[in-house]
Amino acid sequence: MELTLRKPPRPIRGAALPAAIALLVLALALLPPLVTAYNLTKAPTRTLIAELDRGRTDGLPVTADELKDRQAAKTAVARLLGPPREMSAPAFGANSTANGLGSGTDPSADAAADAAADAAAGGSAGTGALDADAVSTPGSLKAAPVLPAGSSLAAAAPATVVAAAPAPALDPERLAELKESLxxxxxxxxxxxxxxxxxxxxxxxxxxxxxxxxxxxxxxxxxxxxxxxxxxxxxxxxxxxxxxxxxxxxxxxxxxxxxxxxxxxxxxxxxxxxxxxxxxxxxxxxxxxxxxxxxxxxxxxxxxxxxxxxxxxxxxxxxxxxxxxxxxxxxxxxxxxxxxxxxxxxxxxxxxxxxxxxxxxxxxxxxxxxxxxxxxxxxxxxxxxxxxxxxxxxxxxxxxxxxxxxxx
Structure with a gap:
């Protein structure tokens, strides 16, 4: 029986390998932005985002036409799916109720009641009574006056704390549809x-x-x-x-x-x-x-x-x-x-x-x-x-x- 030697396979020569690798790398680079752009701007996704975004309380809801811009769509998705935002909120002193907003009344009424209580206890004008501008209508918080040490109003001075804004109540089914679409x-x-x-x-x-x-x-x-x-x-x-x-x-x-x-x-x-x-x-x-x-x-x-x-x-x-x-x-x-x-x-x-x-x-x-x-x-x-x-x-x-x- 005569033995025959098998010719070894030829490797890829010349520019064939660099060209093939360049095409593969190009495909790796181009596929993700194409898929992401399509998912963000397609009509079902824009409709779901606009519908869920109507529950916002911190600004006007975004419209489907505005969502044709990819950056606007990304921002809206981050607002809906991202972690709760942080915002500054007033915190009231020990004379306020446990929830920090008074017993069903506005903050200015609670502050006025605290000032009246201090005046009745014998506090003089030098003890740091609240100015009328300091106790104004809700939503117009002003700088707190400087209170002497030992004043009963020192504990009631407003302080600024960081609290997470409550996320809007989202329909679980519609939210699941949005995630599936994205x-x-x-x-x-x-x-x-x-x-x-x-x-x-x-x-x-x-x-x-x-x-x-x-x-x-x-x-x-x-x-x-x-x-x-x-x-x-x-x-x-x-x-x-x-x-x-x-x-x-x-x-x-x-x-x-x-x-x-x-x-x-x-x-x-x-x-x-x-x-x-x-x-x-x-x-x-x-x-x-x-x-x-x-x-x-x-x-x-x-x-x-x-x-x-x-x-x-x-x-x-x-x-x-x-x-x-x-x-x-x-x-x-x-x-x-x-x-x-x-x-x-x-x-x-x-x-x-x-x-x-x-x-x-x-x-x-x-x-x-x-x-x-x-x-x-x-x-x-x-x-x-x-x-x-x-x-x-x-x-x-x-x-x-x-x-x-x-x-x-």
């Missing part, structure tokens, strides 16, 4: 960003190695599971953060708060676990690369695998020989033809975790508008513990030599 298409936008980032990684790999999946292949020409799970989580988290930040940058009335996105410590721990496996695996492999299989044991193994092996580790002669089944089979010469249960377990934990987190991201971006999009979903301590145990078992299984060495 978040339309955001889930598909995140999915597109994830695909674009994955394609960018594939293009770089194609340029350097000649294959789109080349970034998963290690120096032994074997597809690496630790590389696979690191790439998966990197693409998911980076695409989620970029989508949230870009939507907030174009959807908030104050874009300076666009990057204020909370990432729970569990997400950082997830990336730490993935990077730990990526770094620790080559360290463990280096110890096995310095060992040689026992000649008697090597005689029972595949001669081609033994000749191409790297110490007692399985290696392949060509980069093109890397295959997807490398993610599940053993890494040593003796275990190359068997399924590695530790790798299989880690693969499925990674796959299930990534699929579950993708569902959470789709639900988040599909239901939460940019004004409330300030935190990425968490994984939960239970899943993080299981994933950590799986990684620990994966690394621990690598430390055991299953191929008999010449030193044994």
């Amino acid at each position: 978040s339309s298409g955001q889930g598909a936008l995140w999915a597109g960003h994830a695909l674009l980032l994955a394609l960018l990684c594939g293009l770089v790999s194609k340029r350097l190695t000649g294959r789109y999946r080349g970034l998963l292949v290690n120096e032994r020409n074997v597809m690496s599971l630790s590389r696979f799970q690191t790439v998966v989580w990197t693409v998911l988290l980076l695409s989620a953060y970029y989508t949230a930040a870009s939507l907030r940058a174009y959807g908030l009335a104050d874009p300076t708060a666009a990057l204020q996105i909370d990432m729970d410590w569990q997400l950082w721990a997830l990336m730490g676990i993935s990077v730990t496996s990526l770094v620790a695996a080559p360290v463990i492999h280096a110890q096995k690369q310095d060992k040689q299989p026992d000649p008697a044991a090597a005689a029972k193994l595949d001669p081609e695998q033994v000749a191409a092996g790297d110490g007692i580790l399985l290696a392949k002669p060509r980069f093109q020989d890397a295959a997807w089944n490398d993610l599940f089979q053993g890494e040593e010469l003796k275990t190359a033809g068997y399924v590695d249960l530790a790798k299989l377990q880690l693969f499925f934990f990674t796959l299930v975790g990534a699929a579950a987190y993708s569902a959470l991201l789709l639900q988040l971006f599909g239901t939460v508008p940019a004004e409330e999009l300030g935190q990425l979903p968490t994984l939960g301590q239970g899943f993080l513990a299981v994933l950590g145990i799986s990684h620990a078992g994966y690394l621990a299984s690598k430390t055991v030599d299953r191929t008999q060495t010449a030193d044994d």
